[in-house]
Every structure is written in structure tokens, then in C-alpha cells.
Amino acid sequence: MxxxxxxxxxxxxxxxxxxxxxxxxxxxxxxxxxxxxxxxxxxxxxxxxxxxxxxxxxxxxxxxxxxxxxxxxxxxxxxxxxxxxxxxxxxxxxxxxxxxxxxxxxxxxxxxxxxxxxxxxxxxxxxxxxxxxxxxxxxxxxxxxxxxxxxxxxxxxxxxxxxxxxxxxxxxxxxxxxxxxxxxxxxxxxxxxxxxxxxxxxxxxxxxxxxxxxxxxxxxxxxxxxNNELNYNDFYSLIPDKLAFQLVRSDLKNPESTLSDQWNAIKRTIKSPATAYKPNVIMITVESLSADFLGYFGNQQHLTPVLDSLAQTNLVFTNMYATGTRTVRGMEALSLSIPPTPGSSIVRRPNNDKLTTIGHIFEQEGYTRTFYYGGDGYFDNMNEYFGKNGFDITDRGRKLNLGDSYTTHRKLITDKDIQFENAWGICDEDLFNAVIRGSDESFNNGKPFYNFVMTTSNHRPFTFPANKINMPQGNREGAVRYTDYAIGQFLNQIKSKPWYKNTVIIIVADHCASSAGKNEIDVSKYHIPCIVVNLPDQQHKTIDSMCSQIDLYPTLFNILGWTYQSNLYGQDVLEKTYKPRAFLGTYQKLAYLSGDSLVILGPQQQIETFKYNKSDNEQTATKLNKETVEKAIAYYQTAYDLFKQGGLKQ
Structure with a gap:
């Protein structure tokens, strides 16, 4: 036969x-x-x-x-x-x-x-x-x-x-x-x-x-x-809704906040007794900047002299973790202050307009808000997301879709302002020059500004302008060194600006350069740097508590003495009642790290529990207490439900 x-x-x-x-x-x-x-x-x-x-x-x-x-x-x-x-x-x-x-x-x-x-x-x-x-x-x-x-x-x-x-x-x-x-x-x-x-x-x-x-x-x-988008309620372990919200609300409650009476909501008023300081804020979100690229965290290659110097004289989060492994996941965490939910980032999902973003809080305080991207913002739905959430857009604009709703508030970075670009966009220096032009304009109009800046140079093919640094092109290390150089040039340029003294600059990664490791969720591959530059009474200070990207702005708002309406999952890491934890995820697996207890949730209602040893990055399968597992489920279950049911809308 x-x-x-x-x-x-x-x-x-x-x-x-x-x-x-x-x-x-x-x-x-x-x-x-x-x-x-x-x-x-x-x-x-x-x-x-x-x-x-x-x-x-x-x-x-x-x-x-x-x-x-x-x-x-x-x-x-x-x-x-x-x-x-x-x-x-x-x-x-x-x-x-x-x-x-x-x-x-x-x-x-x-x-x-x-x-x-x-x-x-x-x-x-x-x-x-x-x-x-x-x-x-x-x-x-x-x-x-x-x-x-x-x-x-x-x-x-x-x-x-x-x-x-x-x-x-x-x-x-x-x-x-x-x-x-x-x-x-x-x-x-x-x-x-x-x-x-x-x-x-x-x-x-x-x-x-x-x-x-x-x-x-x-x-x-x-x-x-x-399986690009997963319904949490269909595929993941659940606990009763009231218990889930009760656990999350209990964590979010602190002496400075007043929670809504609605049981299935996290909206709250956060009050500060201090006098509010309202500086301009520029957040530079650096593509794929792992913490272990920095000499401050032990790297011996001298790739980041600028960032290392800044870390020695400013506020540094030493134990911050990204929520995911993609740029859009980092954007989600930094703009919405929410744990990751299974499938695509909210940045790429339908019905993601008019959300209670960080930008919305700045809007309530009278700030202009602009999203700056060195590439074409149609990629990963970035322009659509930021545009529909009140941001003006400045991007390369090689592809301009005139039918998109955000185009009336969009500026293009034109050829005359570009010294170098590759497939992913313009070099970081050119992007920062666009940020300076936009900041000048906002200042001249008498408005405080909040800029969300997304870089691209630290991305394959890892190419950048010639004769800037003494390292070869085409590899990750050279790209990291160039990005560090570009940030240094940017800071030197803006120091002469009339708005600089009243401007806080945040430098944070969207995610690490690589998420792959021996474990499906390798905790060490989520560790990112975060430096806050030019705060009032600037001095070196470290925040060593384990925290997440989502905690950046609640902590900053506390430092600035703001009273505001919050619908954020992030917490003020400096608050005495804060309990260290981090949220990590892939598009299917969702992890909750609390102390050394690690819970990983997966499809088919899968729950894995480990003890995590940070010193050797080892995960040992261990049965954890019921309370820790329920807390992990509660955060992800409520985050998914709030988005799907409109609980994150303004």
C-alpha cells in the first residue's frame, strides 16, 4: 500500500x-x-x-x-x-x-x-x-x-x-x-x-x-x-465579584483617600495637605530600556553615563517593574495606571476612548497634553488611542490617514527637521527637538504642558546618526548608548529655556529589551529604570520598595502635593500603608508578585504559585495561602471588568 x-x-x-x-x-x-x-x-x-x-x-x-x-x-x-x-x-x-x-x-x-x-x-x-x-x-x-x-x-x-x-x-x-x-x-x-x-x-x-x-x-x-484577545471571565479563575472589588478597594484605601460608595468601583478622591506644585511634566518613555543596561544597576559596559549621572543626583525608583513586554503594554500602564489584562493592550482595543487616564488628571488641572512619537503613530493604534483620550499628536506622519479623528490635533515632523531616520522612525535627537518646539509653543501660549514622549532608536535595526558616539551601529548596545547620548543633549538644550526651572522630566522604560528567560514569566526581565529629574529641592533619593509602572504617577502626584480624582489602580509608593507588589504579564499569562510570593494566572483557569528568590531569580513551586491567590485574581478580574463595562470612562 x-x-x-x-x-x-x-x-x-x-x-x-x-x-x-x-x-x-x-x-x-x-x-x-x-x-x-x-x-x-x-x-x-x-x-x-x-x-x-x-x-x-x-x-x-x-x-x-x-x-x-x-x-x-x-x-x-x-x-x-x-x-x-x-x-x-x-x-x-x-x-x-x-x-x-x-x-x-x-x-x-x-x-x-x-x-x-x-x-x-x-x-x-x-x-x-x-x-x-x-x-x-x-x-x-x-x-x-x-x-x-x-x-x-x-x-x-x-x-x-x-x-x-x-x-x-x-x-x-x-x-x-x-x-x-x-x-x-x-x-x-x-x-x-x-x-x-x-x-x-x-x-x-x-x-x-x-x-x-x-x-x-x-x-x-x-x-x-x-487568541489575540481573551475574555478574562471565560478563560481565567474567578472569585465572586463583590469579594474581588472588596479586596482591591481595601488595598487602595488609605488615610489620604475617600473611596466611592459604589461597591464595584475604585473611584476615589485623593487629598494632599501640602501646597500643590504644578510644574510642566515631560515623560520620556525609552524603548526597551532594561534596568541592567545602567551602570547604576551594575552594568560594566558604560552604556549610560548620562542616566547613571542623573540617577546619582535625582529621584530613582530602584525596584520598579514593567507590566508587559510590548510598547503598547507600557503605554497602557503609564497612561491608565492599570494592571495588564489578557490579550491585546487597551491601547489597541475598541471602545478605548474618553478614559480616566493620567492625561485626564492633567487636563483637569489645565494642562495641554501631547503625545510625541518618532515613528508613525498609526502603528499599534497609538494615535487613535491618545487622540481619542484628549492628547494632541506629534509624529513622523509618513502615513497620514485623513479620515482618522485625531488628525485635526496632529502635527507632522517634516523632512526639514530630520537628520536621520530608519524603518521605525526618526532618531531620538530629532524627536527631542520636536518636543522642545512643542514645549516652547505651549509656554508661549501661557499653558502648563504634559508631554508623553515615546522614543524609537533603541529598536532593531539599531541605527542612528553617524559620529555621535564611539560605538558601532546595528547592535543593541550601540543603540542604548546613543539613546543615552540623545537624552543628555536634550537636557543640556532645555536648561536654557525659560520653562525649564518649572519642568519635571521623567525617564522610564516601556519594557525590557528581552522578556525571554528560563521561566515563562521571568521576573528579572521586567525590571526597569525610572528616574525623576528636576523636582523641587532636587536631591538624590531612592524609592526601594517593589512597585509597578502603574505606581509612577500616584507617587509623583503625592510628591507634588496634588488633590485629585483618581480611577487608577496605581498607588503612592511613599504612603505608609503601601504594600509592595508588582503586576507582570504576557498576552496570556498574568502574574502578581507580592513580597516573595508569585501567583501566575493562565487560560483554562490555571493557577500556578511560587516562592520567588530575587537574588538568584529562582521560582520554586510552592502552595501559597488563599488570601494571596485571591488578591491576584481580584486585581486582574476587576481590571478587566471595569474596562469592558465602562468603569474606566470619564
């Missing part, structure tokens, strides 16, 4: 599936070798990687060949070997081989960047083709890459021809009844396999690398596409 199958019109199908599995095996082995220095693999773990990987690879191969399976079933015997049959077969094979080889290359580069199979980031990247294609073109020689892929396709054709596969594939002698049996089985398996197989089937080990290596890239991509 097998011999007849391989010696018939099904020969090419069989060799395609076999070839896909073999190349996938080689790719998996290469990624495994690449990861050996990052974590330890056990023999059973390696066997599981290849056994489970084989199942994923066969499933992908069957799905890719589904149309060809149907074609082989329906193609009349008299057309076997005809010109039509050959053109259709060669065309299908060329397309499939090109897609496969391209995806294998993409998997290697994606693994280098994220140490993961394709996930929701890859889905997002496919949407934003301009940035991604140009980024690839600037990071890799695209014509050479495509040429190499085409050579691999030709080589595959050569091998198949030498093996006589085409000759057998165009051979007659397979009646319809036999085709029904063969194609019927294949199509049934092809349909059932993705229904029975889930990416979560691979997530059974505490070793994240092991789980990722067991998966298949293309399967992971479509799994991420399908």
Missing part, C-alpha cells in the same frame, strides 16, 4: 510532508543548540521536545498541503501528466516551498529577538507591513535573502527531480475509489488535528525554552492570531 502510494500521483505530497518534517527537525535542533547556554535540558525533556514537535510539524505539513490533497482527489485520471496538471503542481509547490523557507528564516530571526516561537507580536508585525518590511530590509540584505530562498526552492526542485518524484507524481493508475480512501483519511486527519491540538499542549514544563522548542512556528502563529 505504501509503495503504491509513493509510486502514484500522491508521491509529491508524501515527499513534501516528509521534507517539511525533516527541515523542521533541523530547525528545532538548531534552536535547541542556540538555547543550550541559556538553560538546562533533561534527557526526557529533549525527547519530549522532538516527540511533541513531530506531532506539531506533521499537523502543519498536512494543513499546508490541504488544498493539494483535495486537488489530487478531484483531478480526473485523464488529466494526470497534462500541461494543466504540471503547471498547477509546480505552481503549488513553488508557493509552498517559498512560504516554508521564508517562515523557517523568520523563525530564526524571531527566536534571536524574542527567544520564542511566533506569538502575537508576529501577528502584529504582519499587520504593520511598512515598518516590518523596511526593518527587515535595513537589518538584513533583503534581495540576497529572497535570492537565497529562491535558490533553496530550485534546489528542492532539483532533488525531487533527481529522486524521480515528479515522474511518479504525473503517473496514471490511481482510480477514484482508491483516491477516496487515501484522500479521505488524509483530509479527516487534517481537519481533526488542529481541533484536537492546541499550543497550550506544549506548555507543560516549567522550562519555558522546552515548551517553545516543542512547538512549531506556523502553528504558533495561527494560534496567536486566533
Amino acid at each position: 505504501l509503495k503504491q502510494f509513493l509510486n502514484s500521483r500522491y508521491a509529491l505530497l508524501a515527499y513534501f510532508i516528509l521534507g517539511f518534517v525533516c527541515v523542521s527537525f533541523l530547525l528545532r535542533t538548531g534552536l535547541l543548540m542556540f538555547s543550550l547556554e541559556k538553560t538546562k535540558f533533561s534527557v526526557p525533556g529533549i525527547l519530549r521536545i522532538y516527540a511533541q514537535g513531530l506531532i506539531f510539524d506533521l499537523t502543519v505539513a498536512l494543513l499546508l498541503s490541504a488544498t493539494y490533497q483535495l486537488y489530487l482527489l478531484l483531478l480526473p485520471e485523464k488529466l494526470i501528466g497534462s500541461v494543466f496538471n504540471k503547471v498547477a503542481t509546480y505552481s503549488w509547490l513553488t508557493l509552498m516551498l517559498f512560504i516554508c523557507f521564508l517562515s523557517f528564516f523568520a523563525e530564526v530571526t524571531f527566536w534571536q529577538e524574542f527567544e520564542s516561537r511566533f506569538n502575537f507580536i508576529a501577528v502584529d508585525y504582519l499587520i504593520y507591513t511598512y515598518e516590518v518590511i523596511n526593518n527587515i530590509n535595513e537589518s538584513y540584505p533583503l534581495p540576497i535573502l529572497i535570492g537565497c530562498i529562491l535558490l533553496l526552492v530550485l534546489f528542492a526542485f532539483f532533488l525531487l527531480k533527481r529522486l524521480g518524484v515528479f515522474q511518479r507524481a504525473f503517473k496514471k493508475g490511481m482510480p477514484f475509489k482508491k483516491r477516496i480512501a487515501i484522500s479521505g483519511i488524509l483530509l479527516i486527519v487534517t481537519i481533526l488535528a488542529p481541533l484536537l491540538l492546541s499550543n497550550s499542549n506544549a506548555d507543560i514544563s516549567e522550562n519555558r525554552y522546552e515548551n517553545e522548542l516543542a512547538k512549531a512556528g506556523i502553528f504558533s502563529f495561527f494560534s496567536a492570531f486566533k
